[in-house]
Amino acid sequence: MVMIVYGKQIVLHLLERHSDLVEEIYLAKEIDTKTFAFIAKNNRRILRTDLKKAQAMARGGNHQGFLAKIIPPLPISLKEIKKYNKVLVLCGITDVGNIGAIFRTAYCLGVEAVVLGLSENFSYEGVIRASVGAMLDIPFCVCKNILDLINEFKNENIYCYGADIMGEDIKNITIQDKWALFLGSEGEGLNKKILSKLDKIVSIRMKGDFNSLNVSVAAGILINRMG
Template identity: 45%
Template sequence: MIVYGKQICKFLMARHPELIQRILLAKELPKKEFGDVMKLRKPVERVDGKKAQALARGGNHQGWLCDVLPYRYADYRTMTESRFLVVLAGVTDVGNIGAVVRTAYALGADGLIAAGVKQIASEGAIRASAGAMFDLPVAVVPNLLDLLNELKLAGFTLYGAGMEGTPIQEAQIEPKRVLVLGSEGAGIPRRAMEKMDEVVSVEMVRPFDSLNVSAAAAILIYRMMHA
């Protein structure tokens, strides 16, 4: 699997060098940076700009690409002893998924589950997460309703994000909790929303439809972590 971009490659070099199989460079590096690359004792290949663009599928690789082991998704059952999980219900945009992973990791959630989808384009989500997907457990569960039932049986309180919910600053947040966020536009499916213990919202100062799911996630996760 190819990931690209200076930030992600340097993140992997510093935190997860065991995942790197080879490093591909499409630019000359400063002496210190090249020395850091060589210290890893991984195969290093020079590639031209055309090949680098092809490997990055047209993305902005900044001259840095890493060939890494395939991403290993977590088994959601290993997360049931956690205190705070984030569930994305039917969210398919890898930019949003990655951004929520990054926020969830930075703000202290214990794991993220992408539910109601069969798979995620790992490379795009990893890049959008700035590498946080390598440190935060992420699972994929196709059946959203079954997942919610299992989480309730495991003792979690389910909080669904919705426009008509209780303002998050007024909600009573239980210690073992799950925040469920739906896709932009569609939101959380009706049958899934019926399983929520409470619906919470971000109170708007000005009239507007909704926030981007990653922006809403940041506000709600922060509030729930500091309730």
């Protein structure tokens, strides 16, 4: 199985850091000699294509003339996830843009692994693009049963935090050394069953009139304050 990703920055990032995943490069525009030399030095097949075909390959997305056929990232096992000290768990978050932004933020702020709590398939291509390649830089697994996951974490002495508007202000909490932070879906948040099983519920105190943040923004603030 292969997939197509597109966009100048993501394609160049892949060649710089994950060239082993790249099978072919497609160029739909003329590029400067320096950029072409960088692409060519990776010894990957480079194909010229017209704009119509490139647009079809990108499914109408803004490819900027750069596309790549790559091997999809492989999830790791839950057993491996439990070895990490800082884990982010996304419960039912389905928006590709949000997932990608969270991966990028998580990687930049030192989260060691991500669990995707999904009951359906999602677009790896979209997440890789939205994360500007960060999804390829951080281990992840897919877990359908979040309640069982919490039990697994607790058995490994991983302290489980959940984000909810009714939680305690994150600034007032001493964070455990080994933790997992659970974030709920964009509309519903974490459900009651999940909240009831977690060790601590945390929140971000607001100063304005809004009572909630976009989940990717909230993820960045919470991760940063958890250290």
